[in-house]
Amino acid sequence: MRKTALFSLMILVMISCGKKQAKVTEIDINKFEEQAATLVDQQVSMTGMVVHICKHGGKKMFLVGENPDNKIVVFAGEQISEFPVELEGKKVKVFGIIKEEIITEDTIRQWEAEDAANDTANKSIEVNAGNAQPVDAKAVKEGKVENVAVKDTAKSECIDESAEHKEGKCEDDRYAAIRQKIAESKDGKYRRYWIEVTKFEEVKE
Structure with a gap:
C-alpha cells in the first residue's frame, strides 16, 4: 500500500514538473542592452512607454523608459497580427523572447547592394x-x-532601429550609426537585440 502511494506521488510530481512554465525574466528597459546580451533566446517581460508604431504592417513598436532618446524596438511574433496604433502614448508590458542579430561590414555591403x-x-x-x-x-x-x-x-522603412526614428521616417544615411558601432566594437561586429513579442498588455496607472 505504501509503495503504491509513493509511486502515485512520484507520478504526480513528474506531471507537475512537466507542466511547469519556463522562467520569465523581468528586464529593466533602462538597462535593456546589457541585460538582453545575457538573455538571448530566453523568455522575458519588459515595461515601457509606446512612442511609435511603424505604420508598415504594425509589426514594430518602439518603447522608451527614463531616457526618451533611448528607443527600444520590439517586433510582433507570429501570435500577434499587429500592434494597434492606439497604444502610442500609453505604457505597455510586453512578453516575448530576446533575439540577437550580428551585423558586420559585409552585412552592410550586402544591404547597400540590395538598395x-x-x-x-x-x-x-x-x-x-x-x-x-x-x-x-x-x-x-x-x-x-x-x-x-x-x-x-x-x-526600406527602417534598418537601424537604434537611430533617430521620427514620425516613422529614417535618417538619410541609414547605415552610418551602425558603421560607427562596428568600428567601436572589439571584434568588428555590432550586436543588436530586440524582443519578439508573444503577448502584450496595457499598464493602467
Whole structure:
C-alpha cells in the first residue's frame, strides 16, 4: 500500500514538473542592452512607454523608459497580427523572447547592394498612369516585368532601429550609426537585440 502511494506521488510530481512554465525574466528597459546580451533566446517581460508604431504592417513598436532618446524596438511574433496604433502614448508590458542579430561590414555591403539594385529598378520604370501594378523589384531587374511600379519592401522603412526614428521616417544615411558601432566594437561586429513579442498588455496607472 505504501509503495503504491509513493509511486502515485512520484507520478504526480513528474506531471507537475512537466507542466511547469519556463522562467520569465523581468528586464529593466533602462538597462535593456546589457541585460538582453545575457538573455538571448530566453523568455522575458519588459515595461515601457509606446512612442511609435511603424505604420508598415504594425509589426514594430518602439518603447522608451527614463531616457526618451533611448528607443527600444520590439517586433510582433507570429501570435500577434499587429500592434494597434492606439497604444502610442500609453505604457505597455510586453512578453516575448530576446533575439540577437550580428551585423558586420559585409552585412552592410550586402544591404547597400540590395538598395542599389532596387533603386536602379525603380529609376528604369516608366509607370503608366492608372495602370501600375505593384511587383517584386527582382522581377523588374531580371526583365520579367516592364512599365510597372515597384512594391515597397519592409526593409526600406527602417534598418537601424537604434537611430533617430521620427514620425516613422529614417535618417538619410541609414547605415552610418551602425558603421560607427562596428568600428567601436572589439571584434568588428555590432550586436543588436530586440524582443519578439508573444503577448502584450496595457499598464493602467
